[in-house]
Amino acid sequence: MSAIAPPATQVEPSAGARPHWRRSALRPRHVIVASLLAIYPLVANEFWTLQIGAQSLLLGIIALSFMFLAGYGGMVSLAQMTVAGLAAYMVAMLGSSAIPLSLGWPWWVVEPLSVAIATLFAAFVGAISVRTEGIYTIMITLAIGMAVFYLTQQNYTLFNGFDGFKGLEPPALFDVNWRAPLAFYYVSLAVAAACYLAVLYLSRSTFGLSMQAIRDNPRRMRSLGFNVSLHRVVAYAIAGFIAALGGVLWAWYNGRVSPGSIGIHSIIAILIIGVMGGLRHPVGPFAGALVFVLLQTFAIDFIDRERFNTLIGTVFVLTVLFSSDGLLGLWDVLRRRLTPPRGGAARRSER
């Protein structure tokens, strides 16, 4: 997994040395984590299943799209929450809600269309922001995200302004209440797992490797004949698709969508989750999301409920200042301390 360690320039030095199946081999701990996740809701109560479990998975999916762009593409896009929010808004506007503005189309049109529109929007955001590089990406995507927030807030003819939409319903399918904790948890888990595996697969595909090469040295890739801009826009679209899936689920989960849910705090929440979790492996965003949700839920026991932003902001600043790669970086340090030294290559191949 050395190929995706940012910002190193090494490109899978051990790839040739190891047989292909070794790289994607299933390890005992993968099975353990997967089965733990699968039986979790059978053990946990409804609160832990829905508020902690499903919510972490949802935020994790959206943060995964952030991680995909930032970790593999080197593009720190703050518009991922906006893409997810747009998908949620589309579900509300095209489907049915308690607000008369909704068109009330059937779910099998609404859900795919919402994802498609949000993905297109993400590609558009990509096309705008790949005109520049590096730090400019943050500024442009943040500006886009905030502009969309203000638009939804002041526009009543399409977005129903400040109030947004409420009374959204998940599709009525197989007579299951998809918002019930158990059902919703498993849907989120399935989508999260699919996105996780897709990102993992993509990161080792030709496309993923070119992305990482572009991240490390765009100029060299350009002179080698790669279409750098196109790669980036496609990466934005893929990340947008993932974020849109998260957004649709999020609309089901909350049953409402309003400007507040795509405001600056939500935008920054995704950034915090991504950075806190770590950007070098797709498991990072999910770990970050879990910590974020736990903090958000239980911090009120220790500090004033109103001061959550101070707490999470401080944690974030400390993470950025002192950790190399969030929780994943911490994990590496721990692992290095606990395992006897076996040389760098052996350690790396474990991941």
Add this chain to the structure above:
Amino acid sequence: MRLFILTLLNGLTLAALYFMVASGFTLVFGLMRQVNLAHGSLYLLGGYIGYEIAQWSGSWFIGVAAGFAALAVVGLLLQVLLFRHMEGQDLRQTLVTIGLSIVAADLMLAHWGGLAYQFDPPEWLFGATPMPLVNAYPTYRLALLATAIVTGLLLWFFLTKTRVGMTIRAGVDDRAMLSATGVNVQRVFAITFAIGAGLAGFAGVVGGTALSIAPGEDNRYLLASLVVVIVGGMGSVPGAAIGAVLVGLAEQFGLAYTPTYGIAYTFLIMVLVLAIRPQGILGRQA
């Protein structure tokens, strides 16, 4: 016609405010390659401090001066204590400023509460000035426009005619070469950051007087600064002026003629500029 002129004036006065906020932002970016996403927080903090001092001293002018001075000190401390140790790591710096901005917003909310503060300028700035075509226009807003123009001229004078200003411009052009000639770059950075933050605080007081000081204003001015600087070209003060006028006018005309889509025009301008001239109207290729 009356609506048109009024909107034009509103747009220009808003542009004046945007320019004052964004010029500090662009100066800091141009020199240090650092995107200070806490710039909106500096604006709001300046407004609050100016309000407190003005209430305490009974003089609006002392409030304005305090807004500038206090934020210049805050900026200096930020640069010396924090950003100086992360030089060259622009992503990390930017992330830290985002974290700082949400902590700052939260602490300001805790201290000053969620209500909007309003305070009045001195008597002679209050009221309306008779004008042709629109009958009358608030004197204070005209003064705001004048202040922005004076600020712009002072900045221009400072940057082109003084020694420190020349060093700053040299740093914008080639930082490594500047430090190679023996200039203490750290001092230049500290001065620039203090001026940039001070300008934000100054704008916070004069802008807070024109509109109001309330939570959420920090994000509004952050967005304005971002768009103004993206449109005008990063690191260019004249670019910030052009960007501010474009964005201010677009916002006000949008609000006046298509009430619920005002922000969409701002967005459109940004997209157009990025599509045609990614480095901004007066920006140079990075």
